[in-house]
Amino acid sequence: MSDTSDNITIERKHSHVEICLHGDVVFNCKTTGLERFEFVHNALPELSLSDIDLSTTFLGKKIGAPLMISSMTGGYSEASTLNQHLAEAAERFNIPLGVGSMRQALENSSYRESFAITRKFAPSIQIFANIGAPEIAKGLRKSDITMMLDLLNADGLIVHLNAAQELFQPEGNTNFRHVLEQLSTLTNTITVPVIVKEVGCGISATVARQLIEAGVSVIDVAGAGGISWQKVEEIRYTRQFGHDNRFSPAALDFLLNWGIPTAQCLLDILELKKEHPEFKDVEIIASGGIACGTDIATSLALGARLAASARYILKALHEGVLEKTIDTWLNDLRAVMFLTGSATIEDLRNKRLLIKH
Ligand SMILES: Cc1cc2nc3c(=O)[nH]c(=O)nc-3n(C[C@H](O)[C@H](O)[C@H](O)COP(=O)(O)O)c2cc1C
Numbered sequence: 063m064s065d066t067s068d069n070i071t072i073e074r075k076h077s078h079v080e081i082c083l084h085g086d087v088v089f090n091c092k093t094t095g096l097e098r099f100e101f102v103h104n105a106l107p108e109l110s111l112s113d114i115d116l117s118t119t120f121l122g123k124k125i126g127a128p129l130m131i132s133s134m135t136g137g138y139s140e141a142s143t144l145n146q147h148l149a150e151a152a153e154r155f156n157i158p159l160g161v162g163s164m165r166q167a168l169e170n171s172s173y174r175e176s177f178a179i180t181r182k183f184a185p186s187i188q189i190f191a192n193i194g195a196p197e198i199a200k201g202l203r204k205s206d207i208t209m210m211l212d213l214l215n216a217d218g219l220i221v222h223l224n225a226a227q228e229l230f231q232p233e234g235n236t237n238f239r240h241v242l243e244q245l246s247t248l249t250n251t252i253t254v255p256v257i258v259k260e261v262g263c264g265i266s267a268t269v270a271r272q273l274i275e276a277g278v279s280v281i282d283v284a285g286a287g288g289i290s291w292q293k294v295e296e297i298r299y300t301r302q303f304g305h306d307n308r309f310s311p312a313a314l315d316f317l318l319n320w321g322i323p324t325a326q327c328l329l330d331i332l333e334l335k336k337e338h339p340e341f342k343d344v345e346i347i348a349s350g351g352i353a354c355g356t357d358i359a360t361s362l363a364l365g366a367r368l369a370a371s372a373r374y375i376l377k378a379l380h381e382g383v384l385e386k387t388i389d390t391w392l393n394d395l396r397a398v399m400f401l402t403g404s405a406t407i408e409d410l411r412n413k414r415l416l417i418k419h
Pocket residue numbers: 078079082132133134135161162163192220221222259260261262284287288289349350351352370371372373374376
């Protein structure tokens with residue numbers, strides 16, 4: 063990799079964190095849709111709050127709660143500290159963690175430590191490697207896959223599909239040909255599970271079906287309602303070029319707010335799984351705008367195995383309240399379990415949701 067492209071990648075990963083913390087990056091007039099649902103109150107819960115067990119399983123392993131820290135960063139020096147703190151929190155709560163895109167680790171060995179540090183501080187949890195669709199489209203070498211997995215002693219590989227982000231990114235790679243075919247090859251090649259996620263535009267039932275048929279084990283919907291990666295890249299673009307005349311002004315707002323709300327993705331995939339009992343073992347992660355424990359609870363009742371969060375987790379870390387925030391979210395979840403009479407996460411998954419009017 064040339065020094066120039068190395069610098070662009072470092073600038074990109076660095077400014078992603080900075081813009082996500084301080085920029086106006088949330089969808090306008092579009093929410094996750096999770097707030098449209100409510101549980102049926104159970105006036106006779108027949109359990110004590112202290113009986114409630116938040117543990118569950120993910121990919122066959124017991125975890126402390128149905129929450130995951132979504133893929134965020136790595137590949138530049140300050141990322142080591144961020145990843146260390148994320149790993150420490152994930153280890154403390156015994157919840158899974160994804161690292162950020164490892165493209166930089168593939169291209170330059172000097173940045174590998176910023177990813178590897180997660181395993182040092184989180185020896186017992188599930189940690190997932192991460193790579194983008196454009197790299198998958200090119201076809202990864204077996205040695206690249208081995209390097210990424212070995213670096214983290216990873217429990218699986220996450221592939222992110224981020225067409226809208228690449229479309230807006232100043233240096234974006236918009237060649238998404240052959241991604242599905244290469245994913246199919248990947249799932250046949252590696253022995254750990256492949257998770258496919260979006261980054262904020264959501265995964266439809268049609269795409270979910272294509273992914274499942276390609277051998278993907280877990281789908282993380284990463285729907286709209288939280289962060290708009292189009293907006294993050296638009297900020298980087300206008301910083302670089304002053305203004306954006308790539309799209310007409312009337313279309314810009316439409317495109318910046320493009321995406322399927324998280325709850326809609328979950329509903330559509332739940333329906334798909336009902337129609338196809340053979341898809342029952344595919345696990346679904348709810349993400350995109352998860353902001354509290356009641357969002358986690360609603361996601362589980364909409365068919366998710368767990369929920370995942372990136373931007374709120376990053377903000378909490380930045381404000382020095384990460385562990386407190388996770389504790390509070392788990393307490394929100396415990397409250398819903400108490401009020402629905404759910405002693406276990408499995409009980410909660412079977413609870414009925416009403417649509418608010
Ligand atoms: C600072 C930051 C960097 C991110 N980098 C990556 C990445 O490298 N790979 C990836 O799959 N997703 C990445 N994401 C996307 C998240 O994993 C997540 O899918 C998305 O932000 C939606 O979740 P949220 O609304 O909880 O933030 C990043 C998110 C943040 C906040």
